[in-house]
Amino acid sequence: MELVPVAIAALSALLSVVATYLAVRSRDMLSAAVFSAAQSTAYALIYYVLMAPDIVLVYVPVSVGILPAVTVLLIKKTERYER
Amino acid sequence: MSDPVSLLLTVLVLSLVTNIGISLYGVFTRPSLVKKFISLTIFSDTLNSFAIALGFRRVARGYPSIAVIPSIPEDVSELRAAAGTAVDPLPQALVLTAIVIGLAVYMFLAGLIVMYYRHYGTTHVRPAEGGSIG
Numbered sequence: 382m383e384l385v386p387v388a389i390a391a392l393s394a395l396l397s398v399v400a401t402y403l404a405v406r407s408r409d410m411l412s413a414a415v416f417s418a419a420q421s422t423a424y425a426l427i428y429y430v431l432m433a434p435d436i437v438l439v440y441v442p443v444s445v446g447i448l449p450a451v452t453v454l455l456i457k458k459t460e461r462y463e464r
Numbered sequence: 465m466s467d468p469v470s471l472l473l474t475v476l477v478l479s480l481v482t483n484i485g486i487s488l489y490g491v492f493t494r495p496s497l498v499k500k501f502i503s504l505t506i507f508s509d510t511l512n513s514f515a516i517a518l519g520f521r522r523v524a525r526g527y528p529s530i531a532v533i534p535s536i537p538e539d540v541s542e543l544r545a546a547a548g549t550a551v552d553p554l555p556q557a558l559v560l561t562a563i564v565i566g567l568a569v570y571m572f573l574a575g576l577i578v579m580y581y582r583h584y585g586t587t588h589v590r591p592a593e594g595g596s597i598g
Binding site for chain 2: 383384386387388390391394395397398401402404405410413414417420421424427428431432433434435436439440443444447448451452454455456458459460463464
């Protein structure tokens, strides 16, 4: 009964590891911001499965919406590629 | 450990530990301040996820419920039954606060990075240490 939601949480945790690795390794800051948003989406799924829907309601607008937008603005005002 | 749910929860926690390692590697070794910024957001999100995972617990039958009592309880036993199947709401309240405070801190950091770029002409950390980008 509780196997399926926990399996979804574990799968999205593994997905977030991949997204974090790609976000840290990529030279292009814009794709790093996109991978960071993907990691945040996986975390939102984990929060939902771990019975914290109030956290999801705050976390999705902040970490999938505002933070990548701020990062993209930051990249636009500074430089895009890492040297 | 033979229980598949325990195994999956272990996989979840180990993935979070791996994420902490990768994001700290990003904060410490990547030279660009924007990359440090992105890694720091991932690091703080992972710590929040640890707090949420601390509040989660497994009940004897079924799946644990949200820590909300929809109606006014008649007596203590109803309250006790609701508390017996709910997850811990205290880490969730703390994480809710931490997310909002973290957003303010990241806005401040983003402003500082823009100031750094206007002063040095790059987001590389080397000029601030007195060296040149090589």
